[in-house]
Amino acid sequence: MRLDLHIHTTASDGDLDPENIVAAAIAGALDVISITDHDTTAAVMPAVRAAEGSGLRVIPGTELSSTRAGREIHILGYDVDPEAPVLQAHRTRAREIRLDRMRRIIEGLAREEGIRVSLDDVLAAAGPNRDMVGRPHLAQVLIDQNHARDFSEVFRKLIGDHCPSFVSTDLQAPEEAVETILEAGGLPVWAHPPLDLLDDLLDPLADAGLLGLEVHRPEARPSQIKRLRAAARSRDLFTSGGSDWHNLRRNSTLGTFWVGRSKVEPLLEALGID
Ligand code: AMP
Numbered sequence: 249m250r251l252d253l254h255i256h257t258t259a260s261d262g263d264l265d266p267e268n269i270v271a272a273a274i275a276g277a278l279d280v281i282s283i284t285d286h287d288t289t290a291a292v293m294p295a296v297r298a299a300e301g302s303g304l305r306v307i308p309g310t311e312l313s314s315t316r317a318g319r320e321i322h323i324l325g326y327d328v329d330p331e332a333p334v335l336q337a338h339r340t341r342a343r344e345i346r347l348d349r350m351r352r353i354i355e356g357l358a359r360e361e362g363i364r365v366s367l368d369d370v371l372a373a374a375g376p377n378r379d380m381v382g383r384p385h386l387a388q389v390l391i392d393q394n395h396a397r398d399f400s401e402v403f404r405k406l407i408g409d410h411c412p413s414f415v416s417t418d419l420q421a422p423e424e425a426v427e428t429i430l431e432a433g434g435l436p437v438w439a440h441p442p443l444d445l446l447d448d449l450l451d452p453l454a455d456a457g458l459l460g461l462e463v464h465r466p467e468a469r470p471s472q473i474k475r476l477r478a479a480a481r482s483r484d485l486f487t488s489g490g491s492d493w494h495n496l497r498r499n500s501t502l503g504t505f506w507v508g509r510s511k512v513e514p515l516l517e518a519l520g521i522d
Pocket residue numbers: 261286313320381382383384399400403404408417494
């Protein structure tokens with residue numbers, strides 16, 4: 249069984265719409281995927297419908313943004329009710345806050361770097377069906393305007409979390425994101441936990457109801473996997489994994505990276521996947 253439990257679509261900052269994600273997952277020989285867009289579940293039902301009759305299993309999901317001490321913390325939610333009122337309220341609020349934050353990042357770029365970008369250009373790059381605007385849309389504009397060569401350079405030099413123009417989402421605390429997922433009937437899993445925050449955040453998040461850690465990722469080194477698995481074991485948490493797939497430019501297709509059943513067995517049992 250080949251799983252990929254972390255995938256973005258055009259509802260947030262991914263390149264493919266839900267129908268094309270499902271087609272790509274089938275072409276990539278995946279058996280189970282989760283649609284985990286930033287702060288929205290807009291693509292979940294379209295993907296579930298597109299997968300009907302195909303044998304591909306689609307787990308409804310999301311990836312909620314939160315902030316602790318200026319650092320972005322992402323909480324995945326598996327098997328959420330995509331229509332849960334608490335998620336719809338979060339989505340409406342996130343849409344507005346992300347728009348305002350984008351304005352402030354653009355102001356920062358003008359002030360700190362002398363780079364002029366318009367919000368309209370960013371919204372045009374995001375496209376008409378986009379639910380959540382995010383830094384990757386701004387990154388595309390900066391690349392198109394020759395301020396950087398590629399995504400890695402634009403994040404390193406201009407809009408990464410460590411850059412002077414960076415503005416955190418400040419939507420909520422990580423514990424609140426965990427609670428929102430639980431209220432929406434889902435399983436909260438900490439996405440790509442930064443190792444330097446693990447000691448400080450693991451206990452408060454687990455106490456808030458966190459149920460898993462994302463351990464298996466394409467770029468994860470064996471030493472990092474070891475550390476995260478030990479942390480998960482210490483608080484009796486599930487381990488999870490996925491590609492965090494966003495775009496075609498990274499030259500990776502869905503199914504290139506996958507997680508085997510044995511690596512995430514207890515999570516699959518909790519999700520009722522056999
Ligand atoms: P935002 O939700 O607006 O803060 O944007 C976060 C998204 O930006 C992530 O999900 C990634 O898609 C992308 N991102 C963040 N850091 C980097 C990086 N260093 N290189 C490439 N993409 C990044």
